Each structure stands twice: as C-alpha cells, then as structure tokens.
Amino acid sequence: QVQLQESGPGLVKPSQTLSLTCTVSGGSISSGGYYWSWIRQHPGKALEWIGYIYYSGSTYYSPSLKSRVTISVETSKNQFSLKLSSVTAADTAVYYCARENCSGLTCYLGYWGQGTLVTVSS
Amino acid sequence: EIVLTQSPATLSLSPGERATLSCRASQSVSRYLAWYQQKPGQAPRLLIYDASNRATGIPGRFSGSGSGTDFTLTISSLEPEDFAVYYCQQRSNWPSGTFGQGTKLEIK
Numbered sequence: 001q002v003q004l005q006e007s008g009p010g011l012v013k014p015s016q017t018l019s020l021t022c023t024v025s026g027g028s029i030s031s032g033g034y035y036w037s038w039i040r041q042h043p044g045k046a047l048e049w050i051g052y053i054y055y056s057g058s059t060y061y062s063p064s065l066k067s068r069v070t071i072s073v074e075t076s077k078n079q080f081s082l083k084l085s086s087v088t089a090a091d092t093a094v095y096y097c098a099r100e101n102c103s104g105l106t107c108y109l110g111y112w113g114q115g116t117l118v119t120v121s122s
Numbered sequence: 123e124i125v126l127t128q129s130p131a132t133l134s135l136s137p138g139e140r141a142t143l144s145c146r147a148s149q150s151v152s153r154y155l156a157w158y159q160q161k162p163g164q165a166p167r168l169l170i171y172d173a174s175n176r177a178t179g180i181p182g183r184f185s186g187s188g189s190g191t192d193f194t195l196t197i198s199s200l201e202p203e204d205f206a207v208y209y210c211q212q213r214s215n216w217p218s219g220t221f222g223q224g225t226k227l228e229i230k
Contacts, residue, residue, distance in 0.1 A: 051217075106171065107216050109211075110177070114165055
C-alpha cells in the first residue's frame with residue numbers, strides 16, 4: 001500500500017519561501033506512469049492544483065503559480081519537494097502531496113498524503 | 123482555463139435517500155472527469171475516474187455518468203458515512219487539473 005507523508009515548517013514568514021517534502025513509502029517514486037503532485041486547499045475552500053513532477057525530473061506547474069513554484073524529486077530518498085517563494089497570507093493553506101496515476105489519457109489522483117497546514121504570518 | 127461549476131453548493135438529505143450531484147464544465151472535457159470525496163480533517167479520496175469508473179474499494183452505491191460538459195455523481199442510498207464534501211476534477215487538458223468548488227452533502 002502506497003503511503004505519502006508531507007513534512008515541513010507549519011509557519012512561514014511573509015516574503016519567505018515555503019518548503020515542503022513528501023516522503024513516499026510502499027512504492028518507488030521511480031516507477032513509470034506516476035506523476036507526483038502537490039495540491040493545496042485554503043481554509044474552508046476548494047482544492048487547487050499546484051503542479052506535478054515525473055521521476056525523470058519533468059515538471060508541470062499551474063499557470064497561476066508558475067512564477068513562484070519549484071517542484072523537485074530526490075529518487076534516492078523516495079521523496080519529492082515543493083518550494084513556493086515570496087509567500088503571502090494568501091498562501092496559507094493545507095498542502096497535500098499525492099500520486100497521480102496515468103495510463104494514456106486516463107489520469108487520477110489515487111493516493112494522497114494526510115496534508116499539512118502551512119500558515120504564513122509574521 | 124477550463125472552469126468546473128458544481129451544483130448545488132449544499133445538498134441536505136436524509137440517510138437512505140438518493141443524492142444527485144452535478145458538475146458542469148465550461149468546455150468539453152470528453153469523459154476525463156474524476157470525483158473525490160473529502161471528510162472533515164481528511165485528504166480527498168478518489169471515487170470515480172473517467173466519468174463513470176469506480177475506483178478500487180468504492181461501494182456500488184456510488185456511480186458517475188456524463189460526457190462533454192455535463193456530469194453527475196449519484197449516490198443511490200445514502201449511508202451516514204457519505205455525508206462529506208464532493209469535488210469534481212477535469213483531466214481533459216492534462217497536466218492542468220482544475221477542480222470544481224465542491225458540493226457539501228449534509229444530513230437533513
């Protein structure tokens with residue numbers, strides 16, 4: 001059973017960089033056909049897709065966040081990471097990592113981490 | 123950007139009743155739409171992918187239908203554990219993966 005676990009600071013100061021890591025267990029991050037994803041959810045609001053990374057390092061980001069987002073992968077540790085720069089209070093949210101299964105044009109987020117709340121405040 | 127509009131925002135029903143949730147896309151997404159269930163304090167859980175395929179372990183009372191711009195998630199007979207928020211997500215212009223704003227299914 002694949003499990004994902006987010007980790008990182010729960011409090012970040014405005015203008016700084018938010019950094020989170022997702023550790024994958026029960027499966028290899030280097031397995032083909034999977035895209036390792038970050039999604040966030042503002043308090044009481046809907047889900048917002050942030051971006052994906054493939055084990056090879058290929059990345060895809062939401063156009064609205066692209067200028068501030070970097071997603072990277074460390075296959076030796078079975079981890080992938082999110083960095084979001086120049087944060088403001090509007091970036092306060094629960095951040096989820098997830099595994100997207102893709103087969104042809106069929107894609108879905110099959111496994112999710114439990115989520116971690118990141119608050120941006122001085 | 124493809125916009126997904128879910129309706130109603132809140133649906134109040136009793137256990138045993140049938141629930142019908144709608145998701146409308148601003149342009150065709152073919153059948154590349156997924157549904158997720160989220161309970162308070164939990165991560166979302168995949169229910170349906172490709173509009174009508176149930177994910178592994180999902181009870182048969184959950185079904186999805188639709189194509190193009192109009193989609194429906196139906197819960198045939200509500201169980202107490204089904205009261206949650208439901209989100210649709212389009213996969214048509216992958217890798218972009220926009221979500222709808224959610225429908226809250228609450229106990230009447």
